[in-house]
Amino acid sequence: MALVELHNVSKSFRKGDETITPLDQVTLEIEAGEFLSLMGPSGTGKSTLLNLVSGIDRPDSGKIIVAGTDITQLSRSKLADWRAANLGYIFQTHNLIPVLTAYENVELPTLLLKLSSRERQERVNLALEAVGLSDRANHYPRQLSGGQEQRIGIARAIVAHPKVVVADEPTGSLDVETSEQIQVLLKRLNEELDITLLMVTHDRDVAQIATRQLLLDRGKLVPSGESELENVR
Incomplete structure (x- = not known):
């Protein structure tokens, strides 16, 4: 089972008088331990799909099952508990709290x-070690x-040992050099810690570090080969 x-x-x-449908009858399975990248130009619904898988938003129709739980049936409070135990979220802009240390x-x-x-201490120390920043624990x-x-x-x-991490x-x-370092880290975490990753990106090179790439096109998911990714910028 996926x-x-x-x-x-x-x-x-x-949007005004217009109805926009970024996701239209989408069916998708992600296996445990898989690294899946989702490509597509800005505004095509990639982040919408992440928010649905994360339980941040609800679909108009259809089912979303994560680790055997149909999250579309959970109440708002139960969704919050489910996210805390099952989901990790990597943001584009870090979203760190400035008055708290890295730890x-x-x-x-x-x-x-x-x-x-x-x-808690063991998990935090292990997570910091996994990303190579144990020596920065007390830095802001x-x-x-x-x-x-x-x-x-x-x-x-990754600190809460989630079932799936969305990025x-x-x-x-x-910048380019730092981006490459983060790509290497994500790939290593997937391979060495068996972390299941669902990543959204508009960058073809970043997408290709994943074990599988899909393209979101006019509300549908399309398997993406290299030739198709070339056209997505």
Whole structure:
């Protein structure tokens, strides 16, 4: 059984007098341990799909099942509990809290779980070690480079041992060299820690680090070969 399943999922929005349908009867399966990248130009619904898988938004129709749970049937409060235990989110702009240290930023998701202080400490230290920033634990975001901030954001996404991690343009705000370092890190985390990753990007080169690439085109998911990705910028 797939870890993530979307069955005939549709989502529409009103924009003035126009109805926009970024997702139209989308069906998708993601296996445990898979690294899937989702390509497409801006405004094609990539982030909408991430928000649906994350339970941040609800589909107009269809089912979304993650780790055996139909999240479309959960109440808002149960969705919050489900996200805390099952989902990690990597943002484009890091979204670190400036008054907290790197350690405290990474620790935040564990505060929502029923863990002892020792268990929280072990998880935070392991997450910081996984992204290579154990020596920056007591630094504040202002004392970190952009790449280090993103690494802390990644550590925060994996610290609760989520079933799936979603990444929304995780290299979009970084320079080329730092972007390449984050790509290597994401690939390593997927391969060595068996983390299931769903990544949205508009960058063809970034998309190709994943084990599978899909293109979102006019509300539908299309398997993407290299020749198709060449045309997406």
